[in-house]
Amino acid sequence: MLLRDKFGRYITDLRISITDRCNYKCVYCRTGNEGALYGDLPFADYLRMARVLVALGITKIRLTGGEPLLRKGVIDFVRELSQLRRPNGSGNSADVLDIALTTNGHLLADLAQPLKSAGLSRVTVSMDAVDPDRFTRITRVPGGFDHVLAGIRAARRAGLWPLKVNCVLMRGFNEDQIIPFGMFAREEGVIVRFIEFMPLEEERTWSPATVVTLDEILSRMAEYRPLVEIPHARSETARRYRFDDGIGEIGIIAPVSHPFCGHCSRIRITSDGKIRTCLFSVWDHDLHAQMQRGASDEELAEFIQGVVLKKEERHHIGEPDFVPASRTMVHIGG
Ligand code: SAM
Secondary structure, rough: OOOOOOOOOEEEEEEEEEEOOOOOOOOOOOOOOOOOOOOOOOOHHHHHHHHHHOOOOOOEEEOOOOOOHHHOOHHHHHHHHHHEOOOOOOOHHHHOOOOEEEOOOOOHHHHHHHHHHOOEEEEEEOOOOOOOOHHHHHHHOHHHHHHHHHHHHHHHHHHHOOOOEEEEEEOOOHHHHHHHHHHHHHHHHEEEEEEEEOOOOOOOOOOHEEEOOOOHHHHHHOOOOOOOEEEEOOOEEEEEEEEEEOOOEEEOOOOOOOOOOHHOEHHHHHHHEEEEOOOOOOOOOEHHHHHHHOOOOOHHHHHHHHHHOOOOOOOOOOOOOOOOOOOOHHOOOO
């Protein structure tokens, strides 16, 4: 039985946050506090959740956090995940899961090759400036830029492909990095994706005026070089563009100005084992508590199916009835 919500959307993408600790303190995300709020679980628990969910039709799993590379044992966990197979398959490579990771890249240089060897398919590195000083102002960790650049290059060498670099733009902070990021995409051979800033930050600084929108990004980038839109799959969150000479690709993820909830295929598991059906959910569903009370795999599957039926139709960012999510991004898993 595949997971389908009451609006007819199939749920095929799972994000698992494996910690809500982070070694960066990005100004638009965290207050700068040191600790995790919710903590994390043994990998065996996430693995069981993943196994049950794969049997229900999940085909892609993305590990996130907090910062997932802070967790010791992440490589073994990727290896175990990569051994899960989609059900009713023919036993060939099409049954293999797509396993991805979102990281700030600080610890990636040494881990890229072991992760690839363990079965990771691809990686997305978050990086909000290509100027090292600006990078430090955003992350509040001196010297981080060189580590992240080394991480990106190691990931490319390891064949973690497609290699995406995600940049959240905030007005007055880093929108002058748009063109430098276009150059970076071309020089480093990575796909740079700009993400509109969403109201999921700890310090509640978001307002519509802080969002640098898709239209603005496109017109600013066109001052550098013309862009040509690449057709994208309906389920893809990013609109994709290449430069007119074919060198370099950028993407724009525009949940605020061009929402894509109508074809959302995701659910998330937080580091403490709660299911969230939307980034903007105002409640979550305690899958781990079901495990602790001794639920069988069949009972877990039933619980998950019930939760999916409660998936929100859409977010309400910028609308008068908007209610902030019950957790901020770092404690959900972006
Ligand atoms: N530590 C990892 C990283 O840096 O990629 C994974 C977790 S981080 C929360 C995941 C992504 O969420 C990052 O790309 C980050 O920039 C993005 N993010 C955090 N807060 C956001 C917000 N309010 N709006 C949009 N994206 C946000």
